[in-house]
Amino acid sequence: MTLLSVEGLSIRTAxxxxxxxxxxxxxxxxEIVGIVGESGSGKTMTALSLLGLLPAGxxxxxxxxxxxxxxxxxxxxxxxxxxxxxIFQNPTAALNPTMKIEAQLIRLLTFLGKRRGTGRRGRRAxxxxxxxxxxxxxxxxxxxxxxxxxxxxxxxxxxxAMAVAAEPSLLIxxxxxxxxxxxxxxxxxxxxxxxxxxxxxxxxFVSHDMGVxxxxxxxxxxxxxxxxxxxxxxxxxxxxxxxxxxxELLASTLEQPSER
Amino acid sequence: MDLVLDDIxxxxxxxxxxxxxxxxxxxxxxxxETLAIVGESGSGKTTIAKVAAGLQKATSGSxxxxxxxxxxxxxxxxxxxxxxxxxxxxxxxSLDPLWRIRRAVQExxxxxxxxxxxxxxxxxxxxxxxxxxPSVLDRYPRQISGGQAQRVAxxxxxxxxxxxxxxxxxxxxxxxxxxxxxxxxxxxxxAGTGVGYLMITHDISSxxxxxxxxxxxxxxxxxxxxxxxxxxxxxRHPYTRALIAAVPIADPRVPWxxxxxxARHRAGILAQAPCPVESSPCRDHGTGLHQVGSExxxxxxAAA
Numbered sequence: 080m081t082l083l084s085v086e087g088l089s090i091r092t093a094x095x096x097x098x099x100x101x102x103x104x105x106x107x108x109x110e111i112v113g114i115v116g117e118s119g120s121g122k123t124m125t126a127l128s129l130l131g132l133l134p135a136g137x138x139x140x141x142x143x144x145x146x147x148x149x150x151x152x153x154x155x156x157x158x159x160x161x162x163x164x165x166i167f168q169n170p171t172a173a174l175n176p177t178m179k180i181e182a183q184l185i186r187l188l189t190f191l192g193k194r195r196g197t198g199r200r201g202r203r204a205x206x207x208x209x210x211x212x213x214x215x216x217x218x219x220x221x222x223x224x225x226x227x228x229x230x231x232x233x234x235x236x237x238x239x240a241m242a243v244a245a246e247p248s249l250l251i252x253x254x255x256x257x258x259x260x261x262x263x264x265x266x267x268x269x270x271x272x273x274x275x276x277x278x279x280x281x282x283x284f285v286s287h288d289m290g291v292x293x294x295x296x297x298x299x300x301x302x303x304x305x306x307x308x309x310x311x312x313x314x315x316x317x318x319x320x321x322x323x324x325x326x327e328l329l330a331s332t333l334e335q336p337s338e339r
Numbered sequence: 340m341d342l343v344l345d346d347i348x349x350x351x352x353x354x355x356x357x358x359x360x361x362x363x364x365x366x367x368x369x370x371x372e373t374l375a376i377v378g379e380s381g382s383g384k385t386t387i388a389k390v391a392a393g394l395q396k397a398t399s400g401s402x403x404x405x406x407x408x409x410x411x412x413x414x415x416x417x418x419x420x421x422x423x424x425x426x427x428x429x430x431x432x433s434l435d436p437l438w439r440i441r442r443a444v445q446e447x448x449x450x451x452x453x454x455x456x457x458x459x460x461x462x463x464x465x466x467x468x469x470x471x472x473p474s475v476l477d478r479y480p481r482q483i484s485g486g487q488a489q490r491v492a493x494x495x496x497x498x499x500x501x502x503x504x505x506x507x508x509x510x511x512x513x514x515x516x517x518x519x520x521x522x523x524x525x526x527x528x529x530a531g532t533g534v535g536y537l538m539i540t541h542d543i544s545s546x547x548x549x550x551x552x553x554x555x556x557x558x559x560x561x562x563x564x565x566x567x568x569x570x571x572x573x574x575r576h577p578y579t580r581a582l583i584a585a586v587p588i589a590d591p592r593v594p595w596x597x598x599x600x601x602a603r604h605r606a607g608i609l610a611q612a613p614c615p616v617e618s619s620p621c622r623d624h625g626t627g628l629h630q631v632g633s634e635x636x637x638x639x640x641a642a643a
Contacts, residue, residue: 117514117515117516117517118485118514231380260379260380260541261379261541261542261543261582261585261586261597262379262581262582262585262597262601263379264585264587264597265584265585265587265597265598265600265601266597266598266601268587268597268598269596269597269598269599287514287515288515288587289515289589290544290586290587290588290589291587292589293587293588293589293590293591294587294588294591294595294597295587313591314591314592317589317590317591317592318592327516328515328516329589330519331515331516331518331519331520332515332589
């Protein structure tokens with residue numbers, strides 16, 4: 080069964096500009112689906128709109144969306160909170176700078192515990208286990224630190240840990256490796272892939288990088304100026320593009336070094 | 340050898356801590372060629388760019404322009420600095436928001452005593468050369484796009500006919516299609532003017548179309564340098580190999596496992612002894628560079 084289904088999504092500003100027009104896409108469980116486009120294409124607005132995180136003055140004009148068959152967006156109005164979480168481009172800025180990692184995780188687990196009945200004693204152990212599950216080898220040391228004392232890659236691992244703590248069925252990743260070093264990026268992409276494989280969740284992966292898309296996603300939506308230009312398997316998009324803009328995007332992809 | 344940096348060291352001191360950002364880096368740039376310095380955050384590449392531009396004092400070592408010393412360590416900007424210009428990573432932020440584009444582009448000419456008519460003519464000429472309409476000269480930075488702003492910054496850097504332009508991550512903040520056009524423009528301008536580029540980048544995949552030579556920096560040291568084709572196609576240092584292997588291949592049919600490569604190369608670095616980066620003698624003192632090919636140097640005794 081389809082995990083996420085989005086249809087006829089349009090996003091507008093208060094002064095009448097259309098940022099996204101008639102967008103549609105679906106994600107299956109255990110699948111990573113990409114949205115690729117350049118700045119201003121509307122890819123981030125699309126991702127934010129699904130979680131009700133649009134900035135002030137921007138709103139969903141119309142569209143329907145459902146997660147696991149339950150509608151959460153009906154005719155442009157949010158009717159339910161979807162079981163989805165999100166990670167962002169700048170992990171260090173996404174974390175609270177005044178709190179140690181431990182306090183942030185415990186607070187999150189306490190919040191989640193209200194719904195799930197996790198005991199207070201179990202939360203510290205759960206926090207450690209969560210960090211271990213995202214490939215952090217010394218969770219105790221990381222728990223004691225503030226975000227600014229950790230690298231961007233480490234903070235993004237912490238973000239992934241917090242995102243999966245809620246046991247979402249969908250993870251939205253908005254440029255999760257942009258700004259990270261390329262060697263760190265490779266490790267975070269692997270973490271996202273292994274998280275999908277072990278938890279069977281779906282991922283909506285927003286990126287401007289064709290290499291990242293090619294190696295991470297099964298299907299990809301190409302956006303340009305708020306319009307969905309193409310939505311297909313990555314193999315088709317990269318080897319048989321149907322849209323002129325997709326062709327330009329592929330042509331501009333810089334040559335890769337041949338040595339592997 | 341037009342611009343020569345010899346045994347440059349830079350130490351930042353803050354709050355009782357010392358950070359050795361650059362540790363004994365030597366390099367040279369000739370007119371008409373592009374030297375790309377590739378490295379990740381914290382490798383010291385931007386510090387090297389600032390030293391070369393005369394914007395930052397080196398703690399040790401010397402700079403010379405055609406055998407005439409300038410810049411570090413006293414910080415006196417001498418004959419060299421006018422011949423060296425710089426293009427920054429964030430094009431819009433590098434332009435004064437209160438100045439029209441015309442004034443920003445002409446500014447380097449004022450120091451040379453150009454007349455207003457000469458400056459106007461030259462600004463129009465340069466703005467056309469970088470592929471913009473002369474009407475852009477009357478606008479303010481906020482009225483142009485990031486790609487246009489980077490073209491303006493390039494025009495500004497070239498107007499006083501420098502011999503070397505330092506490009507600090509010139510395309511990092513630009514969209515992919517714009518990035519490709521800017522790299523093409525830089526190559527055309529180099530062919531036309533014979534200017535030399537010192538290009539700083541974290542993205543090794545972006546240097547192939549512009550770089551003549553590549554120097555790879557890691558923890559303040561150059562760990563590998565050589566002709567671009569040798570470094571990209573036959574990298575010898577474990578870190579260079581990891582850096583190249585970590586770039587996702589933009590083709591879903593080509594299998595890629597960057598994380599595995601990075602882990603394997605890191606393990607390789609640890610297994611090779613003596614090793615220039617991870618073992619303590621190398622981390623503290625470096626091993627010097629060993630020649631492995633024509634102009635191809637590697638700071639790794641195991642690879643050499």
